[in-house]
Amino acid sequence: MTCANPIAGATLVDYWAGDLDEAETAAVDEHLFGCADCTASSARVAAVAQALRAEIPTVLLRAAVDQMRARGARIRENGFTPGDRREVDFAADADLLIHRLGGLDLTGAERVDLRITAESTGALVSDIEAVPFDRAEGAVFIACQRHYAALPHDTIMSLSIHAAGAPPRTATYTILHRFL
């Protein structure tokens, strides 16, 4: 019952990361359907990959923040109002920063889009349509994560608020990150 020619662990990780080409992916699929051992190995990689995928989206709701805090996440929350331009520290003992992009009237909002660019270069960092938003609190919560240190630190976060029968409104927050 032991596989004579098991798929390399590195290949399984590439497979789950979506970094194999079509032919390589098909070859892995074929092997897995014929092999219980490699299926078990693949499941172990998949479980971790799925857990990381499920971890934390860039934009979330207050309830999700509270839930993570309850689970023991070390979260620092910073509040911003439109037009703010401020530095924030990602302290070494924090798991997550929450940027509360507030001061918004979201009563009639149907959709909120988020666009993040670098202040210095104008480079697009992230462009997410229809982000979750907290209508009652008039805010959007950004989950700033440690691995974002790889992205530009000087971010302009621009929210477009779409409501019926009115042109979209824009609110802009400039957040300069320092990863400590």
Add this chain to the structure above:
Amino acid sequence: MTEAPEAELVRAIAAGADDAPAAEAELCRRFAPRIRLYGLRHLRDQDRAADLVQAVLLALLQAARAGRIADPARVDRFMLGTSRNVAARMRETDARTAGDAALAAIAAPDEPLERIDTEALWRCLRALEERARRVLMLSFNDERSADEIATLLAISAVNVRVLRHRSIAALRRCLDAPKEVDA
């Protein structure tokens, strides 16, 4: 029956003898995890993967009972082909499976994928070095390719892949270890 080759199980189902129900259950037990993983990888969703498991196992049982599996020794090929077809159809139509309730009971999905506790995941992520953590999160949480990450971190794509593989292995070791050891 639990040790029988898959071809034998397929033949037992086609023959419809006394051991056919046990053969059906065993064949489903063996293939469910493979179909589930295929669904997870290609449909990117646990619920749809569960639907795929059920649809493909139903097709398997129907084909096996009707003796329509041409080469029982390559039932794995039949399963992969069916999984590909059903997954493609699901992507197009977003259809959920329906049909024979008695067959569906036999084709009941297996145990879902191992659930990793968030707290344990964070504890283990913290134990990794900074760059390893970044590579993992950029890969799986941000869905960036090895090439993109290589550019972001100014290392080669080969290094990204090596680091990613090592980090997944380290995470696995940490997650599998008894909590007291690395607490």
